[in-house]
Amino acid sequence: MDPMLGLCDLDQLRQRRSAKWRSFPSDVLPAFVAEMDFDVAEPIAAAVRESMAAGDYGYGHIDELGEAFATFAAFRLGWNPDPATVFVLPDVMTGIVETLLAITEPGAGVVVNPPVYPPFHFRVDLSGRQIIEAPLARDEAGRYDLDLAVVEEALSRPETQAYLLCSPHNPSGRVWSSEQLLAVAELCQRHQVPLLIDEIHAPLVLPGATYVPFLSIDHELADQAIAFCSATKGWNIPGLKCAVAVTRSPALQAAMTERWEARLPGILGVSGSIAAFNAGLPWLDAVIAQLDENRIMLASLLAAQLPGVGYVPPEASFLAWLDCQALGLGDNPAETFLERGRVALGRGPDFGRQGAGFARLTLGTSPDLIAAAVDRMAAALAP
């Protein structure tokens, strides 16, 4: 591994006090949460140290973050957002929920594409809105895709008041094409449904895929939508709690401004994110190269040790969505892997009923720990 990423030494990782390392007993290998095991990028650590040395533990100030995100987006994502359209958040889900509260009525329908990131389901429910499912299509090879006819049916329902799209998509790992995004824009416009796009995994698009930020597309709807991004997945700093919302819509900008208090981040998150966007690109490149290697290695390991598991390598990020239906482990195979193999995977049914029979494995670690996870999964199936 690149020395910038560290060694992912298990004894050292077990010293961490984050939820990943404290949610299970110490004989369990955790691979369930969307976090990576690599050492943090030095510019981020330096920025956090600097804030701490200055006794700076207050609320974050946004000015430089908007600039830093816009510069990163222009350099890496092919998109030139105006920094004045960038709003700070403590995290992406807060931005999504606050937006839904601002623009939809109690009981309104919110369209999502399951299987999808579990909080999309329960945070919408907890906000007093209801999920309208527009499930992804899945072909015989196990590759997922947006089903535009199904999306249109969901958008056309009278109760639908918002569409929450995940791009790149968690857990399928799909990166949507500009044609697909234009088609989504067209459908939202036709049915007058506001669009929220969660682009948190965008910094981690892997070789071979072409990522298109929604607000960069040439469509009127890009002026009305709101996108969410963050350094927290790309640079693995979710505990610093900081994200951004970007929108050119005056109504959504007003909603963000009005909700300033819900959007307050901490200074450590803002400082760390600025450092990531401004000075974290060599580290990001090292991670992307490692994830590229890991996703291919996982395919070989599964073919050799767990041939019954279906796996399509992700096009972005570090999440492997494993089809375990052929193993006969029921709806929640992660339970068997945990109980019998002592490896904690993400629970498929949490991603929607379409996730029954699936489990999610995190690839943001060393090849050795991926091999150890697969060994443990295989051991769970041993007679």
Ligand SMILES: Cc1ncc(COP(=O)(O)O)c(C=O)c1O
């Ligand atoms: C698609 C997606 N959105 C949002 C989040 C959570 O982001 P935050 O902690 O900024 O709310 C995650 C975390 O894994 C995610 O995968």
